[in-house]
Amino acid sequence: AQSVTQPDIHITVSEGASLELRCNYSYGATPYLFWYVQSPGQGLQLLLKYFSGDTLVQGIKGFEAEFKRSQSSFNLRKPSVHWSDAAEYFCAVGASGTYKYIFGTGTRLKVLA
Amino acid sequence: EAQVTQNPRYLITVTGKKLTVTCSQNMNHEYMSWYRQDPGLGLRQIYYSMNVEVTDKGDVPEGYKVSRKEKRNFPLILESPSPNQTSLYFCASRKWENTEAFFGQGTRLTVV
Numbered sequence: 001a002q003s004v005t006q007p008d009i010h011i012t013v014s015e016g017a018s019l020e021l022r023c024n025y026s027y028g029a030t031p032y033l034f035w036y037v038q039s040p041g042q043g044l045q046l047l048l049k050y051f052s053g054d055t056l057v058q059g060i061k062g063f064e065a066e067f068k069r070s071q072s073s074f075n076l077r078k079p080s081v082h083w084s085d086a087a088e089y090f091c092a093v094g095a096s097g098t099y100k101y102i103f104g105t106g107t108r109l110k111v112l113a
Numbered sequence: 114e115a116q117v118t119q120n121p122r123y124l125i126t127v128t129g130k131k132l133t134v135t136c137s138q139n140m141n142h143e144y145m146s147w148y149r150q151d152p153g154l155g156l157r158q159i160y161y162s163m164n165v166e167v168t169d170k171g172d173v174p175e176g177y178k179v180s181r182k183e184k185r186n187f188p189l190i191l192e193s194p195s196p197n198q199t200s201l202y203f204c205a206s207r208k209w210e211n212t213e214a215f216f217g218q219g220t221r222l223t224v225v
Contacts, residue, residue: 009153034213043117043203043216044156090155099144099163099210100171105155 002027002095006104013081014112021076021107023091032094033074034101035065039087047089050074061085086111115140119204119217126194126224134189134220136204142215144207145187146171147179149200150219156203162187194224 003026013019025031032051036044048059055067065076074091091104117138126132138145146161148171158171162181176198178190187206191198204217 036216041219043218044205044214045216046213049213094210099146099161100158101146101156101214103148103156105153 002031002093002100002102004091004093004102004104006089006091006107008107009105010108010110012110012112015083016080019076019078019081019085019109021089021091021109023074023076023104024072025074025091025093026072027093027095030069033065033067034092034094035059035063035074035076036090036092037061037087038090038106044090047076081109081111083111083113085109115215117204117206117215117217119202119220122218122220124220124222126222128195128224129193132191132194132222134191134202134204134222136187136189136217137185138187138204138206138215139185140206140208140215141184142206142208143184144209145181146205146214147177147187147189148203148205149173150203151200159189159202191222194222196224198222199224 005024034049035047038044047063048057050057050067088106088108090106092101120135147159148156150156157173160179162168202220205214207214
Protein backbone atom coordinates (compact mmCIF):
# COMPACT_ATOMS: atom_id res chain seq x y z
CA ALA A 1 0.00 0.00 0.00
CA GLN A 2 1.14 3.51 -0.73
CA SER A 3 2.20 5.68 2.19
CA VAL A 4 3.95 8.94 2.89
CA THR A 5 6.03 9.63 5.99
CA GLN A 6 7.07 13.02 7.26
CA PRO A 7 9.20 12.11 10.26
CA ASP A 8 9.44 15.60 11.72
CA ILE A 9 6.25 16.89 13.31
CA HIS A 10 7.76 20.22 14.31
CA ILE A 11 10.86 22.04 13.12
CA THR A 12 12.21 25.34 14.41
CA VAL A 13 14.81 27.34 12.52
CA SER A 14 16.19 30.84 12.78
CA GLU A 15 15.40 33.35 10.09
CA GLY A 16 18.10 33.21 7.43
CA ALA A 17 19.05 29.62 8.21
CA SER A 18 18.73 26.82 5.71
CA LEU A 19 15.82 24.38 5.84
CA GLU A 20 15.27 20.78 4.90
CA LEU A 21 11.95 19.00 5.43
CA ARG A 22 11.97 15.27 4.99
CA CYS A 23 9.50 13.14 3.08
CA ASN A 24 9.69 9.42 2.44
CA TYR A 25 7.19 7.48 0.41
CA SER A 26 6.30 3.91 -0.25
CA TYR A 27 5.03 3.22 -3.72
CA GLY A 28 5.66 0.45 -6.23
CA ALA A 29 5.89 2.50 -9.42
CA THR A 30 7.29 5.90 -10.24
CA PRO A 31 5.35 8.27 -8.02
CA TYR A 32 3.96 11.68 -8.70
CA LEU A 33 5.16 13.81 -5.80
CA PHE A 34 3.99 17.12 -4.41
CA TRP A 35 4.76 19.57 -1.65
CA TYR A 36 2.00 21.82 -0.37
CA VAL A 37 2.12 24.62 2.19
CA GLN A 38 -0.69 25.60 4.51
CA SER A 39 -0.49 29.00 6.15
CA PRO A 40 -2.62 29.58 9.25
CA GLY A 41 -6.29 29.77 8.37
CA GLN A 42 -5.62 29.10 4.72
CA GLY A 43 -6.05 26.30 2.26
CA LEU A 44 -3.20 24.33 0.77
CA GLN A 45 -1.02 25.92 -1.87
CA LEU A 46 1.20 23.94 -4.21
CA LEU A 47 4.90 24.64 -3.74
CA LEU A 48 6.26 22.23 -6.33
CA LYS A 49 5.69 18.91 -8.03
CA TYR A 50 7.64 16.08 -9.59
CA PHE A 51 6.25 13.96 -12.38
CA SER A 52 9.34 12.91 -14.34
CA GLY A 53 12.60 14.20 -15.74
CA ASP A 54 15.07 16.28 -13.77
CA THR A 55 15.10 15.04 -10.20
CA LEU A 56 15.76 18.50 -8.77
CA VAL A 57 12.65 20.61 -9.08
CA GLN A 58 12.22 24.27 -8.38
CA GLY A 59 9.10 25.70 -6.85
CA ILE A 60 7.62 28.95 -5.71
CA LYS A 61 8.91 31.11 -2.84
CA GLY A 62 12.49 29.88 -3.34
CA PHE A 63 11.81 26.26 -2.46
CA GLU A 64 13.29 23.23 -4.21
CA ALA A 65 12.99 19.49 -3.76
CA GLU A 66 15.03 16.53 -4.89
CA PHE A 67 13.59 13.18 -5.89
CA LYS A 68 15.86 10.32 -4.86
CA ARG A 69 14.48 7.02 -6.09
CA SER A 70 17.09 4.93 -4.27
CA GLN A 71 16.08 6.47 -0.95
CA SER A 72 12.36 6.81 -1.71
CA SER A 73 12.63 10.42 -0.65
CA PHE A 74 11.46 13.81 -1.83
CA ASN A 75 12.94 16.30 0.61
CA LEU A 76 12.06 19.97 0.50
CA ARG A 77 14.81 22.57 0.88
CA LYS A 78 15.24 26.29 1.09
CA PRO A 79 18.64 27.98 1.46
CA SER A 80 17.49 30.91 3.59
CA VAL A 81 14.23 30.87 5.52
CA HIS A 82 12.07 33.97 5.92
CA TRP A 83 9.70 34.60 8.82
CA SER A 84 6.78 34.35 6.38
CA ASP A 85 7.69 30.71 5.71
CA ALA A 86 6.24 29.71 9.08
CA ALA A 87 3.45 27.31 8.14
CA GLU A 88 2.60 23.65 7.90
CA TYR A 89 4.07 21.68 5.03
CA PHE A 90 2.59 18.57 3.51
CA CYS A 91 4.18 16.05 1.23
CA ALA A 92 1.83 14.06 -1.01
CA VAL A 93 2.11 11.23 -3.50
CA GLY A 94 -0.22 10.61 -6.40
CA ALA A 95 -1.18 6.98 -6.76
CA SER A 96 -1.37 6.25 -10.46
CA GLY A 97 -4.63 4.71 -11.58
CA THR A 98 -6.54 5.44 -8.38
CA TYR A 99 -7.09 9.22 -8.55
CA LYS A 100 -5.97 9.32 -4.95
CA TYR A 101 -3.51 11.63 -3.29
CA ILE A 102 -1.91 10.31 -0.13
CA PHE A 103 -0.75 12.99 2.25
CA GLY A 104 1.85 12.88 4.95
CA THR A 105 0.92 14.03 8.43
CA GLY A 106 2.61 17.36 7.94
CA THR A 107 5.57 19.27 9.40
CA ARG A 108 4.92 22.49 11.25
CA LEU A 109 7.68 25.03 10.72
CA LYS A 110 8.42 27.73 13.24
CA VAL A 111 10.79 30.56 12.33
CA LEU A 112 12.65 32.46 15.03
CA ALA A 113 13.41 36.11 14.42
CA GLU B 114 -9.49 34.10 -10.93
CA ALA B 115 -9.19 30.32 -10.79
CA GLN B 116 -10.45 29.13 -7.45
CA VAL B 117 -12.24 26.59 -5.32
CA THR B 118 -14.85 28.15 -3.05
CA GLN B 119 -16.19 26.52 0.07
CA ASN B 120 -19.00 27.71 2.27
CA PRO B 121 -19.33 28.24 5.10
CA ARG B 122 -15.83 28.85 6.45
CA TYR B 123 -16.90 28.20 10.02
CA LEU B 124 -19.83 26.22 11.33
CA ILE B 125 -20.94 25.19 14.79
CA THR B 126 -23.83 22.77 14.92
CA VAL B 127 -25.50 20.31 17.23
CA THR B 128 -25.43 16.54 17.05
CA GLY B 129 -27.91 15.15 14.58
CA LYS B 130 -28.75 18.33 12.71
CA LYS B 131 -28.22 17.79 8.99
CA LEU B 132 -25.82 20.14 7.27
CA THR B 133 -24.30 20.74 3.86
CA VAL B 134 -20.93 22.25 3.05
CA THR B 135 -20.82 23.59 -0.47
CA CYS B 136 -17.88 23.47 -2.85
CA SER B 137 -17.65 25.10 -6.25
CA GLN B 138 -14.79 25.38 -8.75
CA ASN B 139 -14.51 27.60 -11.80
CA MET B 140 -11.73 25.76 -13.64
CA ASN B 141 -13.84 23.17 -15.46
CA HIS B 142 -12.03 20.40 -13.59
CA GLU B 143 -13.26 16.84 -13.92
CA TYR B 144 -11.98 15.58 -10.61
CA MET B 145 -13.11 16.83 -7.21
CA SER B 146 -12.60 15.50 -3.72
CA TRP B 147 -13.23 16.14 -0.04
CA TYR B 148 -10.68 15.79 2.73
CA ARG B 149 -10.73 16.15 6.44
CA GLN B 150 -7.71 17.38 8.35
CA ASP B 151 -7.12 16.34 11.93
CA PRO B 152 -4.06 17.01 14.11
CA GLY B 153 -1.42 14.35 13.68
CA LEU B 154 -3.35 12.61 10.92
CA GLY B 155 -2.76 14.90 7.96
CA LEU B 156 -5.40 14.99 5.25
CA ARG B 157 -7.62 12.00 4.70
CA GLN B 158 -9.85 11.62 1.71
CA ILE B 159 -13.57 11.32 2.39
CA TYR B 160 -15.10 11.06 -1.08
CA TYR B 161 -14.08 11.85 -4.60
CA SER B 162 -15.74 12.35 -7.95
CA MET B 163 -14.24 11.76 -11.37
CA ASN B 164 -17.03 13.50 -13.23
CA VAL B 165 -20.71 14.36 -13.10
CA GLU B 166 -22.73 11.58 -11.47
CA VAL B 167 -19.54 9.57 -10.75
CA THR B 168 -18.54 9.43 -7.11
CA ASP B 169 -16.69 6.97 -4.92
CA LYS B 170 -15.59 6.50 -1.34
CA GLY B 171 -12.24 7.59 -0.07
CA ASP B 172 -10.56 6.42 3.10
CA VAL B 173 -13.01 7.79 5.69
CA PRO B 174 -16.50 7.96 4.10
CA GLU B 175 -18.60 6.89 7.09
CA GLY B 176 -21.15 9.51 8.09
CA TYR B 177 -20.80 11.54 4.88
CA LYS B 178 -22.60 11.81 1.57
CA VAL B 179 -21.76 13.67 -1.61
CA SER B 180 -23.38 14.42 -4.93
CA ARG B 181 -22.10 15.67 -8.29
CA LYS B 182 -25.02 16.88 -10.35
CA GLU B 183 -23.05 19.64 -12.04
CA LYS B 184 -19.41 19.68 -12.99
CA ARG B 185 -18.58 22.74 -10.93
CA ASN B 186 -20.28 21.76 -7.65
CA PHE B 187 -19.50 19.00 -5.16
CA PRO B 188 -21.37 19.43 -1.87
CA LEU B 189 -20.54 17.45 1.26
CA ILE B 190 -23.54 16.34 3.27
CA LEU B 191 -23.58 15.26 6.89
CA GLU B 192 -27.00 13.68 7.45
CA SER B 193 -26.61 13.27 11.20
CA PRO B 194 -23.40 14.92 12.41
CA SER B 195 -21.63 13.59 15.47
CA PRO B 196 -18.87 15.13 17.62
CA ASN B 197 -16.23 12.90 16.00
CA GLN B 198 -16.87 14.75 12.76
CA THR B 199 -15.52 17.94 14.30
CA SER B 200 -12.68 18.73 11.94
CA LEU B 201 -11.27 21.01 9.26
CA TYR B 202 -12.64 20.12 5.84
CA PHE B 203 -11.12 20.86 2.46
CA CYS B 204 -12.52 20.56 -1.00
CA ALA B 205 -10.09 20.15 -3.89
CA SER B 206 -10.29 19.91 -7.64
CA ARG B 207 -7.94 19.02 -10.46
CA LYS B 208 -8.10 18.49 -14.17
CA TRP B 209 -6.84 14.96 -14.55
CA GLU B 210 -5.30 12.16 -12.58
CA ASN B 211 -2.00 13.23 -11.04
CA THR B 212 -2.17 16.88 -11.95
CA GLU B 213 -1.97 19.70 -9.47
CA ALA B 214 -4.85 19.89 -7.00
CA PHE B 215 -6.39 23.23 -6.09
CA PHE B 216 -7.80 23.54 -2.61
CA GLY B 217 -10.54 25.60 -1.08
CA GLN B 218 -9.95 27.74 2.00
CA GLY B 219 -11.37 25.12 4.32
CA THR B 220 -14.43 24.78 6.53
CA ARG B 221 -13.94 24.43 10.24
CA LEU B 222 -16.82 22.37 11.59
CA THR B 223 -17.61 21.92 15.26
CA VAL B 224 -20.31 19.46 16.30
CA VAL B 225 -21.45 19.79 19.91
